[in-house]
Amino acid sequence: xxxxxxxxxxxxxxxxxxxxxxxxxxxxxxxxxxxxxxxxxxxxxxxxxxxxxxxxxxxxxxxxxxxxxxxxxxxxxxxxxxxxxxxxxxxxxxxxxxxxxxxxxxxxxxxxxxxx
Numbered sequence: 001x002x003x004x005x006x007x008x009x010x011x012x013x014x015x016x017x018x019x020x021x022x023x024x025x026x027x028x029x030x031x032x033x034x035x036x037x038x039x040x041x042x043x044x045x046x047x048x049x050x051x052x053x054x055x056x057x058x059x060x061x062x063x064x065x066x067x068x069x070x071x072x073x074x075x076x077x078x079x080x081x082x083x084x085x086x087x088x089x090x091x092x093x094x095x096x097x098x099x100x101x102x103x104x105x106x107x108x109x110x111x112x113x114x115x116x
Contacts, residue, residue, distance in 0.1 A: 014029055014030070
């Protein structure tokens with residue numbers, strides 16, 4: 001047995017559902033609501049982004065998913081992770097190279113200006 005507090009306006013709506021779908025009382029209505037809630041799929045955590053792949057890529061995606069037994073969602077997630085990882089690593093590498101080159105130029109400039 002579980003005790004809970006329900007606001008009065010919810011109780012009024014709850015009472016209106018008694019007798020529907022074979023429910024005999026508030027407890028039946030609450031049990032049915034809990035069953036429906038538990039059986040419903042969990043909503044995903046995170047943003048949902050819709051992407052129009054276009055006709056060519058859509059066909060290729062369907063074929064790829066059939067061949068590899070993957071869902072389009074998992075393929076797109078993997079692709080996004082890989083692209084972000086690659087760009088982050090390459091971006092960091094490029095930033096390091098630029099920074100290193102800038103230091104070399106500064107050192108050369110300082111040494112040339114000190115030589116005069």
